Amino acid sequence: MLILNKTAGVFFKPSKRKIYEYLRSFNFHPGKVFLHKLVLGIETSCDDTAAAVVDETGNVWGEAIHSQTEVHLKTGGIIPPVAQQLHRENIQRIVQEALSVSKISPSELSAIATTIKPGLALSLGVGLSFSLQLVDQLKKPFIPIHHMEAHALTIRLTNKVEFPFLVLLISGGHCLLALVRGVSDFLLLGKSLDIAPGDMLDKVARRLSLIKHPECSTMSGGKAIEHLAKQGNKLHFDFKPPMQRAKNCDFSFSGLQHVVDKTITQKEKEEGIEKGQLLSSAADIAAAVQHTTACHIAKRTHRAILFCKQRNFLSESNAVLVVSGGVASNLYIRKALEIVTNATQCTLLCPPPRLCTDNGVMIA
Helix, strand or coil, rough: CHHHHHCCCCCCCCCHHHHHHHHCCCCCCCCCCCCCEEEEEEEECCCCCEEEEECCCCCCCEEEEEHHHHHHHHCCCCCHHHHHHHHHHHHHHHHHHHHHHCCCCCHHEEEEEEEEEEECHHHHHHHHHHHHHHHHHHCCCCCEEEHHHHHHHHHHHHCCCCCCCCEEEECCCEEEEEEECCCCCEEEEECCCCHHHHHHHHHHHHHHCHCCCCCCCCHHHHHHHHHHHCCCCCCCCCCCCCCCCCCCCCCCCCHHHHHHHHHHHHHHHHHCCCCCCCCHHHHHHHHHHHHHHHHHHHHHHHHHHHHHHCCCCCCCCEEEEEECCCHHHHHHHHHHHHHHHCCCCCEEECCCCCHHHCCHHCCC
């Protein structure tokens, strides 16, 4: 706690007066008796301000979220100080909304859980400082949460999944394969050696200027690539999957991004257009990039499944692969993973889309 307090000191710190005003805004019910342990989860690791109240049986009492996607689309990517300021402006409202929907007051909470790593330092600091102030005022236990562990365990809210199971976390900031042996027991099998798949897809979308495409103007980069890929020919461009000879379960996406960038530059010259204008072949490039990304993720995951079965880390008859994170909502990539799990007699499970992306429920 001392370490956390020192960390919080360099970040946003709401005044005591504001916290007291915030607590007084709730209606307290001294006569109410709660049979459940209620945990408030707070998530501010990147560009979503989220909060939720969940009990020990996994029931979600209430949740709220504020997405910054629209703002970051206009700036062409997440700018940490901008994300920090938006978290500051919205965290109190989001926490209050989650508690109000839950119909409980802060005093009725059993504990407060907050993401402390990994993520953007400035964004994490807002949630951490706000949480520590609440913990101090309410005299409640504080539970520090690892963002990726929360993603990995979310499936146990919606499905009956026994340990051990294999998890693939793919998002805009992360890419890893791990064997989940218990609540805090993870064996890392592979990770991205450079950038995350969601980050790569976002960068390709920006390079293709898809925000100028009438059908994609309000979509995130990854969603725009997935949408446009449906109209394209994935075989029109031959992008090779990375690390085909690597005998491990790691990933790499920066090389693919570099090749795609060079291809786009070449096509701009051929079509006689300047950087920033839409290419006629944009849909084909989107389809080819998505296909290559799906092949790479599927092949590395296939290796991990075979490794775990060979070492008896996973059951031969009842193995489970859980796929979570924002990129897990890409249906083309999910279909590629389905082919792998069908071929290896595994069950593929994905949390519902709202729980694949960052949220307060998984933290609580």
